[in-house]
Amino acid sequence: MLTMLLDHLRYIWPDNGWLFIVGRLAFPMFCLGIAANVARSQTGELYSDNNVRYMCWMTAFAVISELPYRLLSNDSSTLNVMPSLLLGLLITWGAHHRGRDGLILALAGVTVAVLMQERLMYGVFGALLPAALLLAIQRPGLVWLLPAALCVLANSRNRWLAEWELQPYTLLIVITAFVAPLLGLWLLRRLRQFRVWPVKRWGYWFYPGHLAVLHMIRSLG
Template sequence: MLKIIAILSMVTDHIGTVFFPSNQWLHIIGRLAFPLFAGGVAIGFRRSSNPKRYAGRLLLLGIISQVPHFLLFQSKYLNVCFTLFAGIVILMILNTKINHIVKYTSVISIFILAHVARVEYGVYGLLTIVVFFYFQDIWSSLVLHTASIMIGMILYHYSFIQLFALISIFIVIYLRQYDFRLNKQFSYGFYPAHLVLLLFFNNICG
C-alpha cells in the first residue's frame, strides 16, 4: 500500500512537471513521493534477508533509468534510484560492526559524494532515509524531518511546498505494519517504464 501511494504521488508530480508546470497542487501532491519511497526503503532494509542484493537492484534500476530521466526532465541530477541505493549503503555501513571512525568517515564520505555527484535530493534525501530507519515515533520524526527539509532548502533552494513532505511521516508510520507486496517485476519496472511513457507522450504533444 505504501509503495502504491508513493507511485501515484510520483506520477502526479511528474505529470505536473512535464505537462502542467504551473499547477502547484500537482507538485504539492508530488512532495509526498520521495519520503514515501525513503520510508519504504527503510522498512525494506529491515525486512530484507539480503540488503546487498536489494541495493544492487536499485543501482541497476538507476543505471537503466538515467537516460530516459535525462531526456524527460533535462536534469543534471542522477535519478532517485541512486539516492535510494546510497541510502541503503549508508544503512548497511551503520549496521556493520566496524571501527567507529571508519564507519562514520565512510558515511560522511557518501553524503559528500551524493552532494557532489548531484544525486536527486542529495543530502536531504539520504537524511530522510536514515531518519525513517532510526526514528519511528511521530514527534521525533517530525522534528528531524523538518530539520532535514530545512537543510534541503538551504543546500538546494527548495520552495516552501517541500514542507508538505511532512505529511508522509503519518502515512509511513501508519502503514508500516501492513506487508502488502507488489509484483516484483512491476515494482522495479514501473519507474523506468513510466519515464519512457511520459517521454513518448511529451514528444507527441511537443
C-alpha cells in the first residue's frame, strides 16, 4: 500500500521519476496477497461464504474505485487496477480448487482478461500473476521465475517502454518488476520471524480514498 501511494504521488510531483520505479512493487505485492489468501484455503471448498464475501468486496470496489481513478488519471486508457485483481482472484481460485468448476472459472477469467486486454491494467499477464504466485508458493524453486517473468511482461505494456526505449531508467523499471515477486515470495516464507500488521476491510477503502485525496490536492495546487 505504501509503494502504491508513492507511485501515485507522481500525479502531484511528476518530475520525480523514481516514484514510478518504487511503484513497480505495488501490483505484484497485491497479487501475492491474493495468492497467499487462496493458498490458505482448503482445496475443493470453492463455494464458501468467505469466497463469496471476498468476491463481493472485490467487485464492489472495482466499481467504486473507477470514478476517483478516472479523476486522477483522466488520460488513462485502462480501468482501475481492481478489475485486474478480481480476474486474478477468479483464475487463482480455478488453479487452486481445480475440478470441473475450477477449470470453468479459470477459463472464464482468462477469457474475460483476453477480451478486456486493452482496457485491463497490466493486461492478461497481470491477471495471470496471482495464479503464478500461488504455484510459486506451493512449489518453491525455479517456479519462482514464472511470476517474475509475468510481472515484467505485465509492466511492458506501459507506455514508458515505447517512449523511453532501453535506457538506464527503463532497465531499472524492468529489474524492479522482475525482483518484486521474488522479494514478496522471500518475505512470505519469513513471516514467522516478524509480526505483520493485518490489513482489515478498511484496506479496500484505501485505494479509492487515496486516489480521491490526491485528486483534491492536485486540484487545489
